[in-house]
Amino acid sequence: MEPLKTDKSIDLMSEVCPYTFVKSKLALEGLDAGQLLEIHLGNSESASNVPRSLDLEGHEVLDVEKPKPNHWVVRVKRA
Amino acid sequence: MIIPAGIALGLLLGYSLQRGGYCMNSAFRSFYLEKDKSLVRAWLVVLLMNIIGVRLLTDIGAVSPLVAPFFWPAAIVGGFVFGMGMVIAGGCASGTYYRCGRGMLGSMAALIGFVIGTAVLDGGAGFPLQQALRAPVIQLAGGEATLFSLFGIETSLGRWILIGALAVPALLWLMRAPQQKFLIGWGWRRTGLVVGSLALVAWVLSAMVGRNFGLSFTQPTVALTRFVISGDSSGISVVSYMVVGVPIGAFLAAKAAGEAVLRLPDPGRFMRQFGGGLTMGAGASIAGGCNIGHSITGASTLGITALVSTAFIMLGCWVMTGIIYRSEQQSMKRIELALKVPGGIQ
Numbered sequence: 001m002e003p004l005k006t007d008k009s010i011d012l013m014s015e016v017c018p019y020t021f022v023k024s025k026l027a028l029e030g031l032d033a034g035q036l037l038e039i040h041l042g043n044s045e046s047a048s049n050v051p052r053s054l055d056l057e058g059h060e061v062l063d064v065e066k067p068k069p070n071h072w073v074v075r076v077k078r079a
Numbered sequence: 080m081i082i083p084a085g086i087a088l089g090l091l092l093g094y095s096l097q098r099g100g101y102c103m104n105s106a107f108r109s110f111y112l113e114k115d116k117s118l119v120r121a122w123l124v125v126l127l128m129n130i131i132g133v134r135l136l137t138d139i140g141a142v143s144p145l146v147a148p149f150f151w152p153a154a155i156v157g158g159f160v161f162g163m164g165m166v167i168a169g170g171c172a173s174g175t176y177y178r179c180g181r182g183m184l185g186s187m188a189a190l191i192g193f194v195i196g197t198a199v200l201d202g203g204a205g206f207p208l209q210q211a212l213r214a215p216v217i218q219l220a221g222g223e224a225t226l227f228s229l230f231g232i233e234t235s236l237g238r239w240i241l242i243g244a245l246a247v248p249a250l251l252w253l254m255r256a257p258q259q260k261f262l263i264g265w266g267w268r269r270t271g272l273v274v275g276s277l278a279l280v281a282w283v284l285s286a287m288v289g290r291n292f293g294l295s296f297t298q299p300t301v302a303l304t305r306f307v308i309s310g311d312s313s314g315i316s317v318v319s320y321m322v323v324g325v326p327i328g329a330f331l332a333a334k335a336a337g338e339a340v341l342r343l344p345d346p347g348r349f350m351r352q353f354g355g356g357l358t359m360g361a362g363a364s365i366a367g368g369c370n371i372g373h374s375i376t377g378a379s380t381l382g383i384t385a386l387v388s389t390a391f392i393m394l395g396c397w398v399m400t401g402i403i404y405r406s407e408q409q410s411m412k413r414i415e416l417a418l419k420v421p422g423g424i425q
Contacts, residue, residue: 014344016169016185017105021113022404026411043183044338045100048263049115055260056114064261069337 004062006075007035013042013071020046021053024076028059031078036062039074047072081288085317088284089324092277092294093177096325097332099270100263102174103370104165104396111397112404117259117267122374123249124271125278129293129379130242132279138235142282145291147367147377147384149224153212157366158373158388162395164362165370166403167355168192172296172369175356176322180329182341188349189356196360197301209365219383226381241381264336278375281318290316293379295372297363362395 010027012020024039031037041047051061051074060077067073095101099121106118136142165171168189170178175193178186199205221228227238259266265273282293299322302314333339343349363369366388368377374392377385 014342014348016183016344017102018108018112018166018400018403019407022407026407030411030415042342044263044336045102045105048100048261049105049113049117051261052117052259053109053113053115061261070340070342 004036004075006038007031009038009040011040012046013040015041015046016043017046017049021050024050024054024074025057028054028076028078033078035078037076037078039076041072041074042070044072047074050074051076081317082320084284085320086324086327088277088281088317089321090328090331091324092173092274092321093180093325093328093330094332095265095270095273095277095328096173096177097181097264097329099265099267099274101270101274103171103374104169104174107162107370107393107396108166108400110393112400116256120253120256121267121271121274123253124268125275125375126378127246127249128272128275129278129282129375130381131246132275133282133293133379134238134242136279136282136286142286143291144282144293144380146223146225146380146382149217149219149383149387150213150215150367151217151384151387152215153209153365153367154384154387155391156212157362157364158391159362159395159398161359161362161366161369161388162392162397163399164196164355164358164360164395165392166396166399167351168359169352169355171371172300172359172363173325173371175359176296176325177329180326181333181339182330184342185344185349185352188353189359192353192356192358193360193363194300194304194356196357196362197297197364198304198360200361200364201301202305205361205364212365213367224383226383226386229383278379281321281376284317288317290318292372293376294318294321295368295376296322297360297367297369297372300360301364366391 012023020041028037051064054076055061058079062075065073101121106122109116109119168175169185175186175189179190200209219228232238232241278294285292295318299319303319305311306315330339373385373388378389
């Protein structure tokens with residue numbers, strides 16, 4: 001299977017709440033429906049709260065990966 | 080005895096706060112910003128357990144909770160200032176303590192600010208302001224400023240009816256909770272049950288050493304600062320040792336998950352978090368409590384000062400979150416405009 005193409009990537013590794021969610025939400029709103037956003041997060045609270053909140057906003061969270069300690073990558077498709 | 084007991088309580092609490100990601104700044108903010116209410120649910124579990132537990136303990140004579148007089152200007156101003164401060168600090172009082180433990184230097188800046196802010200307003204140069212805001216007190220007919228007195232309830236049965244009337248809708252809401260997805264660490268149920276139990280343990284431990292209150296962070300922070308700096312140990316109690324244990328417990332939890340790493344935010348954010356901590360400390364000292372002392376411990380006695388402070392902590396949190404949201408929206412628009420040049424970047 002061909003990996004999905006990411007349309008935009010944002011680095012929020014040094015951000016904390018509420019900036020992580022606010023910036024993710026605004027970045028998604030800047031995309032077209034069906035486009036893919038990749039969010040890089042640096043703390044466990046944000047890595048849990050951001051995908052959950054975006055999911056409840058109706059966007060499709062494809063996966064949350066943890067490539068290394070204190071680094072989470074969330075991939076979301078804009079609704 | 081009191082020292083190991085306090086530190087042990089702090090270790091367990093810090094461990095649980097880290098595992099549960101239990102930040103009340105996030106909980107309060109989510110009323111306004113996010114659709115996810117998991118942390119609100121965790122807080123409600125803590126609150127329900129403690130409202131019921133403290134009432135039971137009071138009924139059997141095990142504790143006799145101290146209720147703050149209703150110094151309404153201090154509750155309103157202090158709560159609002161604290162609420163605004165915690166958003167900029169990147170965490171509430173307890174949230175700041177536990178994040179320090181896992182090496183977030185921005186939270187350490189916030190904690191230093193919090194220590195200074197509380198010291199200045201409580202006995203320091205800002206003390207007259209705290210005193211002035213606490214001078215106007217509304218007396219309630221029934222004595223202590225609680226919801227029970229407000230509603231003129233004097234019997235034990237009456238108190239339990241009021242507690243039931245508050246608890247049943249909250250329980251029904253909790254039972255309708257959707258499944259919590261994308262979980263890292265503990266879910267809201269476990270977090271709420273563990274933190275709630277530790278809060279009750281704090282009431283009992285305190286009562287054993289003659290302190291009529293439960294968990295708190297503001298007073299023990301002030302007391303500890305005073306002791307460390309001037310040798311005055313008059314305010315030191317079991318919870319002062321607890322606040323020392325919290326970052327250590329959080330460190331152990333984070334270490335086990337491979338998340339305990341020293342991390343420095345950019346200089347601007349570092350200074351902002353320091354300023355947020357300072358603001359938060361000032362607010363907590365004015366209001367006589369923080370998100371723990373008021374929004375858990377005081378609220379579990381249904382104390383009016385605690386409930387009013389909590390309402391204004393929330394309001395301050397929402398106002399500051401709104402300001403941040405709008406400013407991020409504006410800067411996003413500016414970037415979009417800048418990129419909209421013919422044939423420019425998408």
